[in-house]
Amino acid sequence: MFELNRANITYGDQVALRNISLHIDAGEHVACIGPSGAGKTTLLKTLYEQRPQDASFVHQHYALVPQLSAFHNVYMGRLDRYSVWKNLHNLVRPRRDTKAEIVPLLDELGLAPFAFKRVAALSGGQQQRTAIARAMYRASHVMFADEPVSSVDPHQAGMVLELIMKSQQTVILSLHAVELALEFAQRIIGLRLGSIAFDLPAKQVSPSHLAQLYQPC
Amino acid sequence: MLRTSLVFLGLAIVLLVGFADIDVTTLDPWAELSRLAWGAMAPKLSILPEIWPSLVNTVTVAFGGMALACMAGSALAFGFHWTPIRLACAWVRAIHELFWAFLLMPLVGLNPLCAMLAIAVPYTGIFAKVYAEIQQESDQQPLQGLPVQTGRLSRFCFGILPVIYPDVKHYTAYRFECGLRSSAIMGFIGLPTLGFHLETAFREGMYAEVWAILYAFFLLIASLKLWVKPRLVALYVIASFAFCAQDVHWSWDNIYRFVTYDILPWPMRRDGVYAGTQAVTFAWAPVWAWLQEIWYGEALEGIWNTLVLTQIVLAGTGVVALLQFPGISRHFANTGTRWGMHGWLILLRTTPEYILAYVGIQLWGPSMLPAIVAISLHNGAILAYLSGQNADLVTLTADASKRQLNRYFYEILPRVYGQFLAFLFYRWEVMMRESAILGILGVYTLGFYIDSAISDNQLDKAIVLIVITALLNVGIDTTSQFVRRRLKISASLVTSA
Numbered sequence: 001m002f003e004l005n006r007a008n009i010t011y012g013d014q015v016a017l018r019n020i021s022l023h024i025d026a027g028e029h030v031a032c033i034g035p036s037g038a039g040k041t042t043l044l045k046t047l048y049e050q051r052p053q054d055a056s057f058v059h060q061h062y063a064l065v066p067q068l069s070a071f072h073n074v075y076m077g078r079l080d081r082y083s084v085w086k087n088l089h090n091l092v093r094p095r096r097d098t099k100a101e102i103v104p105l106l107d108e109l110g111l112a113p114f115a116f117k118r119v120a121a122l123s124g125g126q127q128q129r130t131a132i133a134r135a136m137y138r139a140s141h142v143m144f145a146d147e148p149v150s151s152v153d154p155h156q157a158g159m160v161l162e163l164i165m166k167s168q169q170t171v172i173l174s175l176h177a178v179e180l181a182l183e184f185a186q187r188i189i190g191l192r193l194g195s196i197a198f199d200l201p202a203k204q205v206s207p208s209h210l211a212q213l214y215q216p217c
Numbered sequence: 218m219l220r221t222s223l224v225f226l227g228l229a230i231v232l233l234v235g236f237a238d239i240d241v242t243t244l245d246p247w248a249e250l251s252r253l254a255w256g257a258m259a260p261k262l263s264i265l266p267e268i269w270p271s272l273v274n275t276v277t278v279a280f281g282g283m284a285l286a287c288m289a290g291s292a293l294a295f296g297f298h299w300t301p302i303r304l305a306c307a308w309v310r311a312i313h314e315l316f317w318a319f320l321l322m323p324l325v326g327l328n329p330l331c332a333m334l335a336i337a338v339p340y341t342g343i344f345a346k347v348y349a350e351i352q353q354e355s356d357q358q359p360l361q362g363l364p365v366q367t368g369r370l371s372r373f374c375f376g377i378l379p380v381i382y383p384d385v386k387h388y389t390a391y392r393f394e395c396g397l398r399s400s401a402i403m404g405f406i407g408l409p410t411l412g413f414h415l416e417t418a419f420r421e422g423m424y425a426e427v428w429a430i431l432y433a434f435f436l437l438i439a440s441l442k443l444w445v446k447p448r449l450v451a452l453y454v455i456a457s458f459a460f461c462a463q464d465v466h467w468s469w470d471n472i473y474r475f476v477t478y479d480i481l482p483w484p485m486r487r488d489g490v491y492a493g494t495q496a497v498t499f500a501w502a503p504v505w506a507w508l509q510e511i512w513y514g515e516a517l518e519g520i521w522n523t524l525v526l527t528q529i530v531l532a533g534t535g536v537v538a539l540l541q542f543p544g545i546s547r548h549f550a551n552t553g554t555r556w557g558m559h560g561w562l563i564l565l566r567t568t569p570e571y572i573l574a575y576v577g578i579q580l581w582g583p584s585m586l587p588a589i590v591a592i593s594l595h596n597g598a599i600l601a602y603l604s605g606q607n608a609d610l611v612t613l614t615a616d617a618s619k620r621q622l623n624r625y626f627y628e629i630l631p632r633v634y635g636q637f638l639a640f641l642f643y644r645w646e647v648m649m650r651e652s653a654i655l656g657i658l659g660v661y662t663l664g665f666y667i668d669s670a671i672s673d674n675q676l677d678k679a680i681v682l683i684v685i686t687a688l689l690n691v692g693i694d695t696t697s698q699f700v701r702r703r704l705k706i707s708a709s710l711v712t713s714a
Contacts, residue, residue: 052365063362067379073362079371080364087371134362 031185040174056135058145066120077138229532242582256424281457282336290344297349310342311690519663537597545605565598583659
């Protein structure tokens, strides 16, 4: 599904990736881990750009429209799929059939009470879950998620990740929390200073791998 | 920054002392002033029923004009990156709404529609520019959340409009107040808005009536928040269009004649007029001679006086603002003083500079003095308000000097000066437009010659002079951008040094 062969990547003025080779199949659940600035976001964006039409992306900064409600922000995940008239109709006055699609999804993420509140009025964790709901609503073949649970409280983080893994065919995410990555992903890519340090099934990642990955430069 | 300021200040002083006509020609200005003051205390409110129709006209003209400008400006904002649209907008902006009214009068007649269109045209250019700028500077992150193949309209309605809407609304509301002022002023050149009664009352020296009208206008502006509700705006706009559309006689023949014949240079029409055939001759040498005559006879003098006035009021506005802003800042004044000062500044901001100048002429007679005072006070009040607000954003430490002068020059002024100067230069072109327009009141700036040409029914000459005024305005705007860009560099050097 995704293929990189000895790729060197600069993304804007962010960290460059050097000599990256990897292959990701449909159905894989991959987590990228590594210290800050290792190139996790760059790798995610690079892969996303290979096929943005049938992918969704949960941004680190959420990329929500703060002035619109959670419902509208989630609906935005399918703007390209529906006609412009349906889009405008839903913007001005949400349709009943669309509500029936979105509200249950928000409910699963504990956001049903806030469905029609402006996103700006929600907490950081609630905003992040709205961004995840949008990516899930998009129902694409692959979901990219850049630190999707960084603002969600630890108790809910596991639940949210489980929901993502259950509902999405292919998932590629970056995580700060190593224990969550090991628990929910099948495959772990360790990034350090813009290169791949290791690329292993989650079960084979040992404490020494992690110690090397996170050792001070 | 300091050097630039001093250069501009020095230039203004030289112009003021050496070249500006600032003689007081009235016999007893103090008696006139006291009569004016008495009028303020005893306004003749009984004339209000009489001026009611013109008050309604003022509001409908403003609503209609601003609604048209808002719609056309929004549409043009989408194409603002396209150079021809950007130039066209700069062009219509550079011509004052009173000049637009002069141009539109022969086409639509002396009615509310003329005033409405005269406001709509320049404000379209303003809205197009500002809306485009708001969109450019808005938060781009929400756009990243959209699927890549989202259609343009959906992309705009979900990813851009909700983000920029608060700013657009705020700016449009602020501009509506300006639109009301423009609308009122239209009366001074004969259109049926408030200014019409104001001019009559002024000319006859009926200050009690003047103040009654002014109070009505202040009340109108002050009460805007009470009756301009988002839900009602559409209703007002439709009512305005319906109101302005009545008793309008479009004549396509008239319009065709205007653009193909009336505005042609006189030498091209002369032979036909004398022969009674309205034939047009293409004689370039006489046209060139005609242009030269306008250039040496009127334009040069008008440009010089406009520039003299502009440079004096640029410095004047700065001085007035710097003297006044401490009065509304918590670092300098107690609550009572601040309230009083706020009231004074609101009064100066709300009163159009055209009316202030008119008052000045009653007091001191026709010279550059009333125009200098009017433009400096009006713009100075706007600038003082902004600088005062900036000053209040500064938090002083407990050990800051308690002496007011030390505070002013060491703590506050250095911190607010950059923004103050940027805004002063931002309004440079506005002041130039005002300088030109006040010629209508008898200062020999470009407006004087345009007004004379219109009164003499010489549309061709008026248009040449209006084009020159617009070019001068675009020139000032460009210079202002250049100065601001340069000052930013020198400003950063000052802070790092």
